[in-house]
Amino acid sequence: MDRRLLLLLLLMMEQNALCEQQQQTCTKSVVNSCSDCIKSGPFCAWCQKLNFTKPGEQEAVRCDTKDQLKQKGCDDEEIISPFNYADITKSVPLSMSFKNEEPVQMSPQKINLQLRPGLPQTFRVAFRRVEGYPVDLYYLMDLSYSMKDDLQKIKELGNDLFAALKRITRHAQIGFGAFVDKTVLPYTNTNKEKLAKPCDENDQQCQAAFGYRHVLSMTSKETEFERKVAAQNISGNLDSPEGSLDAMMQAAVCGDKIGWRNSSTRLIVLTTDAGFHMAGDGKLAGILEPNDEQCHMENGLYVKGSEMDYPSVGQLAMALEKHNIQPIFAVTENVESVYKKLSKLIPKSEVGVLSSDSKNVVELIESAYNSLSSKVTVTHDSLPDNVRVVYTPICDNPGPAGDSRGVCNNVHEAKTIQFNVTVTVDSCIEDKSFTIRPLGFKDTLTVTLSTNCKCPCENLEDKTHPHCSHNGSIICGICNCKAGFIGQFCECSIGDKDERSLRASCQRNNGTECEGRGDCVCGRCQCHNTESGSSFYGEFCECDNDHCERFQNKQCGGNGDCECGTCKCHSGFEGSACQCKKSDEACRTSDNTVCYGRGSCVCNRCVCKEGYQPPLCKTCLGCPDPCQTKWNCIECVVGLFEKNCSTECRNTKVKKVDQFTLTTKECQQKDSEGCWIKFKLDQLVGEDNYRAEVLKQRECPPPPNFAAIIGGAIVGVALIGLLVLMLVKMLLYMRDVKEYKKFEKEKKKSQWNDDDNPLFQSATTTVANPTFTGE
Template sequence: MKLCLMFLLLLLMERNGLCQYEETCVKSVINSCSDCVKSGPYCAWCTQLNFTSSGKQEAVRCDTRSQLIARGCEPDEIISPQNDKSTVEEKPLSVSLSSDQQPVQLSPQKISLRMRPGLSTTFSLSFKRVQGYPVDLYYLMDLSHSMKDDLEHVKGLGRDLFAALNNITAHAQIGFGAFVDKTVLPYTNTNEKKLQKPCDDDDQQCQPAFGYRHVLSMTPKEDEFREKVTEQLISGNLDSPEGSLDAMMQAAVCGDIIGWRNNSTRLIVLTTDAGFHMAGDGKLAGILEPNDEHCHMEDDVYTKSMTMDYPSVGQLATQLEKNNIQPIFAVTKDVETVYKQLSKMIPKSEVGVLSFDSKNVVQLIKSAYNKLSSKVTVTHDNLPDHVRVVYTPKCDHSGPAGDTEGVCDNVRAGQEIKFDVTVTADSCFQDTVFTIRPLGIKDTLTVNLSMKCDCECKDPQGNSHSHCKYKGGVHCGICRCNEGFIGQFCECSIGEKDEYSLRASCQRDNGTECEGRGDCVCGRCQCHSTESGSSYHGEFCECDDEHCEKYQNTLCGGNGKCKCGRCECVPEYEGSACQCRVSDKGCRTHNNTVCNGRGTCKCNRCECIEGYQRPLCQECPTCPDPCQAKLDCIECLGFKSGLAKQNCSVACKKVINHEIVDQFTLPSKECLQKDSEGCWITFKLEQMVGEDNYKAEILRDRDCPEPPSITAIIAGSIASVALIGILLLMLIKLLIYMKDLKEYKKFENEKKKSKWAEADNPLFQNATTTVTNPTFTGE
């Protein structure tokens, strides 16, 4: 309850003017009246000659009007450009439709605005629907085979359709067009026979496949409409989606062929039972050329159907809006959702559900037309960058104020409604023009927009004025020096040096002149005063004594002085903001050192050398392992060997060496490392005060391995070579044996495969030997 009362109280205070917006001027770099005007809508410029004294920035002339008056500027010396608006053309709204002149439904028709950046201006826009305004209706029908029953009903639709339109207006016209899809694969069967008759074989009433065909231009004759529609035959294609967007694009951009009148409500009634192809689908057929949104009709046929892709939804919406065409999608129930989504992307469109044979199409068109005509949507096009337009409807059934459009619903014919149009330009630009219009209506408001970014000051004539030491003239209260002179009051003669050289000497590291805190006078910086009254100082006005670090909301903690952005503390205090008493109690260690010699004590806390850690800089997690790091020094100090023995006393001055001991009583780290000669050294390290400072204790003599036996090595090498030779010979012998065994087995196998007989050759006769005894007589 209390919250509600507080809210009502605040609301009443605002309505009675008790809560007022505070005008502010946010300044950046201000060098002229023009810079001031561009800084914000409430910035004003004082042209009073003596408003600034020597050493003061001219930027102090720029502030809100109230602040300038409070600082002594006369009201009539203040420049603060305001917006100007003028009506260039304002014809009165038409009371009724007349034949001798075009009806006026929107007023005014032209307006001129001269605006200051950031400052809004508001004007009123009136609209009134004229009773009996002409209507052009283009009936665009899907003639794929599934629409066969619908076509038969549409052939007898002419009388009812004209009767419905005549109830709306006495100036109605109807046209007719048909579409199927692109006659290429995969959308249509490209077999020659199927192209000529794409329907079923038993269907004799079928025309060849086509993309989009314009059948009848706009006509007021019912007989002509009925005759042309009666001649139409059904066609067919392969896939379910159709070329609806191709047909609608051509119907929108081919105005002369369709017969759209200049002053009429233009409607396209699309009837279909299928979805639609859109941009990108053409790639399925190898069609890569994007839709160019131009008319391509020859002999009432769309000629680019097979070579140009489908239009995108955005392209179609743009052309429908540009040509003031309002689509009505009369579709079957199963694709209603698809076309409702499409309708959301196309302004001023409606969706209705057809019956199975399209008998309700007339009632559907009447209902959709009433919705479209009773809803007035005002919007703009070609809006320049950095310009914002907000519409506030003034009607009984209005939508919320919006920066893209204003909407009034349930508007009756003859009813006048208004819109407050608020225009804001955020920056300066060249003169431009944009238009405001109701969607679906030809009437427009042309807005000529120019900017006020310069000051129109009443300057004294001539270029020699006493305010400028007679070396220059006055422009908007500040001096414009003649050639050869510079300075706030043209008091500096350039002489032999040019102006660029003089100004360069006032810039630190090629930065801003005098750091933006002073004026460059004759090559030296004259510093301005700070907001509190003190002065900037330094060669380039880089210093001030007000912007040092604070402690407990006090500059330099109250324990020092601010000098050029840094605190100089009294002797008892230290720190960046003099916030600490000088003390090292918190930095003392048990051996009475400060931070173990590895850091400095500031504000009673150790600031350690890199690597060592607070609170007392004891450990160094990132430092190398001391056992490995100090090995060379242990070797050179303890055993006079190693890499560091040439410069041992210098390199190892932070390592204290002691005699070899058997016991080690101090806490330390035990190390076991191998030296440069391969011997193991056992030692302990204790870190002393200071950075990288150690006390070393060698625990025992080096443990060096015995040198290898040369004789054993040679004997072992010879034995190894002999053994390897014997093994190689055995391996070779084994390989030869395995090869011979393989060849023998191969021979045996071949022998078994032989097919010749083992009997003796009949032609072969054994040799016979006859021996005769010469002494034998035969007796």
């Protein structure tokens, strides 16, 4: 019991030292109670002293850091500030060596934490690997036809393999299993004869096609291992990738059939010369049912291989971690890179290169085991929401501190190492728990969490108090008014005040009283609770901490605090949802500036100012031509006019400066006197930042020849007048010709008739000669 008290005292001292190192600030909003204050931040304290606030003053004044409250006149005994509490409920000492009983390799085993939101709590975990800890090794071999030579070698290495295990521990067991691939097209030839004998026709020692077969359960008998392995024959299939993930999954989840012991280091040695199929590949054979991570072994055979897809790498990694199994991939050189990438996704795994006939497999297993057993990795299972854990290793060869695991390298047997575990709860939660354990070992530490979000003064009896005008009781220094009375001191009755004026003071520009989120009481908004149980706050209840942007289904990405709808990121994070770790590596330019001084680096990407283009804000679209915008400065530099050069050249350097040049542009402009000026503009880092250099003296045209101009003008006027007259004459002539042609055309169309006029009669005269009688 004394040892537990001493350890608890040590933890409290570490916690106090951590708190002193941190800058104690209280970022608060308008609060209505002591509990609201405690939830505002880890260093927020509440003053319950009567008359601490002035009449009409918001109760948020009572909420501040301890030092600030003392400066405002609050005594120590009147300040409420809950602290963390750690209680180790089970701490069995570490075992020195392996005996028949279950060894203890990690201590403590149970701890209860009552934490204040935002205030970290650190405790220490000790680990020591016992000497002679049992080892269970399951040899899982690829029996496709290309592994024929390797199988023969394994049959000869049984004694050497057992000898290597005995050098590790006296309590060693070994098992054996084999795999090829699913017995369906396109992985295996489904012809009846080929299923029975998938190998070369000349090879008589060939067994029928299969996916995964469990051959030998864990045994300590060398002769049994040699006999079973000697009875194995090669098999075959069609494609190069094999069903190794299927086999590993079954070997992991079929613990009772494999014979894994409860207290042992569990190893799977996978030997193969080919890659592996994984989730999704089963669609080639019309297999759509995902792997269910369950044991489907009957009479030593995996019976669901033709009905269930391959497992994913993630599924396999979780199954191996759940069952404390550490894989050793003994593979040929041609697939070494593939399995090294796989090993990065599976914690506590190793990769070794097999010789062409697997004769070095014993040395490979021994080396991989030493590497695995000397690396101690402490991690946790899934954490409750809003809980963070950071591991800091304390050993001779520590890995970096991290929020997912702690690592110590080159740890020998019987060597005690320690890890500082820092737990932080970001918001109030009900009782939760999670488990911490070293990968590959059975030992666990159960951490039970609860939060301290309430003030003890809120549980006092409800009695009227003179401070509250005998119309209410005192709760944590503030008045809790009876029905019908309102106000800071319960001095307001709903009937004796102008209700309209009181309500008007609770309305913002839009006219909604307390934004519809609270009640207007004596001219002040008393805000309601949100759906999550927290409170709206602000002068008009316009704020809450439940509706900030989310990332990966976590508010503010789990890396910040929601304040009035906006994420306030923790140190080291940024982004609208605190989704990014602060870094400007991708924003750095060739001259080691950030975004060429034309933007800001957010989430490791340049956010450019208007006009400048990503990715590094080097170019600008729509920006005015600098030859035009810098012209006034150039005119000022060459001394054409008396101008304020400091104003005209505020973003232009006219002296030689040693700065990185982005682009260079040569310009030529004509001044007000008609002279050409050539100058060069070097674009520098920054917005509208240039260096100007005049290249040549002004090039002015010669003065005008007035005599020639006047003579030319006279001749020109005469010629123009003559041309006008000729033009008029020609137009008149063309009009006359046109009229004459028209007349001629009409003349040809006219016709003359010779008809007599019917009104006209010629004269008739009859003359008779009287002397002529006709006789």
